[in-house]
Amino acid sequence: MRAHNERLVLTILRRHGPMAKAEIARATGLSAQTVSVMMRRLEEEGFLRRGEPLRGKVGQPSVPMRLAGSGAYFGGLKIGRRSADLVLTDFLGKVMSRARITYDFPRPEATVRFACDTFKQLSGQLDPVKRARIAGLGVAMPFRLWDWATSLGLAPEEMEGWRDYDIATELENGLDLPIFMQNDASAACGAELVFGAEDRASDFLYFYLGYFAGGGVVLNNQLFTGRNGNAGALGSIPVPDGQGGLVQLIDRASLCVLERAMRAADHETASLWEPPAAWDVPPGILSNWVQEAGRGLAHAIVSSVCVLDLSEVMIDGWLPTHVRDDLVTMTNAALDKMDLSGIQRPTVRPGHVGPDARVLGAASLPLSHRFLIE
The missing domain is CATH 3.30.420.40 (ATPase, nucleotide binding domain)
Structure with missing residues (x-):
């Protein structure tokens, strides 16, 4: 129940922006005391930060609480038919760093090598405390890539390597992080849902x-x-x-x-x-x-x-x-x-969201899994 309530608060703040504790209590139906204890804990754990007090009303000034960008970090990998994009985002969805490659068509081993080597470089730019707060890597890619060889102007065997390739396992072994997978167009839609x-x-x-x-x-x-x-x-x-x-x-x-x-x-x-x-x-x-x-x-x-x-x-x-x-x-x-x-x-x-919708949708997968409710 505690985890659910914390996710509920984080989801509401992500959707509606900074809110005072009293507003959050009304929005969630939780008691003021429960919300106060929970907000204090989330602030201590680095997921929330206080805004400037709002004065001018009767009683104590209202203090809006907002998401803290340094609360957690997420990787997003978009594998497309012509290019792959990799980003590292913060808790607010802000892109901290990025990299991309273009190609005639994606090859499994080369794509994993790009993702692992590059993500290690991007995450290495964070200090050790922030690096420990990376919650996972989301991957957005077309399902059944091998079905699109003809549309890409390729012989079927050139894409056949994807059929039995377990990219999630390969990435997990290479990065030692949880991996989350989704169809690329669905991931783009998810970015609109989370960051829109x-x-x-x-x-x-x-x-x-x-x-x-x-x-x-x-x-x-x-x-x-x-x-x-x-x-x-x-x-x-x-x-x-x-x-x-x-x-x-x-x-x-x-x-x-x-x-x-x-x-x-x-x-x-x-x-x-x-x-x-x-x-x-x-x-x-x-x-x-x-x-x-x-x-x-x-x-x-x-x-x-x-x-x-x-x-x-x-x-x-x-x-x-x-x-x-x-x-x-x-x-x-x-x-x-x-x-x-x-x-x-x-x-x-x-x-x-724009052109980054697929890669940000990928980054939203570990965010949603760890910190949001549906």
Whole structure:
């Protein structure tokens, strides 16, 4: 019960920001004495710190309590089709340090070697006390990587090494830390859930556009992944191909589609896999992709809302901010032209985490496991 109550307090403070003890008591339903004892203990253990007293009211000044960034640290590893990112974050989700590699396709042993060697370097920058507060490494990666060889333009055997590779065990042996695994798109959705805006809905649909389009579903402030971990596999939703047929959303709204268009025009594509601020995409090609992706997203949204009756949809991705915003505008415009009889039109808005959503979602896995409640 003590552990549950402490997690409850940490979850509330993460969601709503600094609060006084009396406010926390009201929010949790716990007695003022219980909250006082618990807050004192969490402060002594380094998870909370006091804010400046708020004066001007009758009685003792109110002292807001907030999360302490040095309370714990977390590693996040994103393994993508074209790049891998590694971050070390603090208790607030602030990135303390980071590293990344790009490649033609991911190889198991090389990826683990990058993660172990680099994480040791990043964590070595912390003093011994802080280093002892590292709670684990989260890993966000596509499930069944070997199924995507053809989409990456590879022979199937080049990705076959992932089929029987136990990356969690290899990382745990190399780092001596707890390892937590999740699908990359679900992890991005989890980052929005943990680090996103306070005013978001408690139920929402989430799209993340990376090499492939994917996403996640949040119901009652919980990431819903389903029995096999594939709930929210939004990239697999059938959408019109513009020629009278159907294709999966990944064939309309993924960055691999943009990459193919750039290559067909003999344009270099390496910038797509660098941080989005460095994108170098011809405006005409980018505009066409945004239009087609927006139409595909609109159809996927309608299909999803028919089943789940969600009021809010967020769109994010490995995208420059202005491209993400244009994509939201195009998706809304496409929805306005569709027959929505019988369903409530959802609000479509940009996500709040941005390109780092997958790697921050990975870092949120040990954070959620150790310090939050669903």
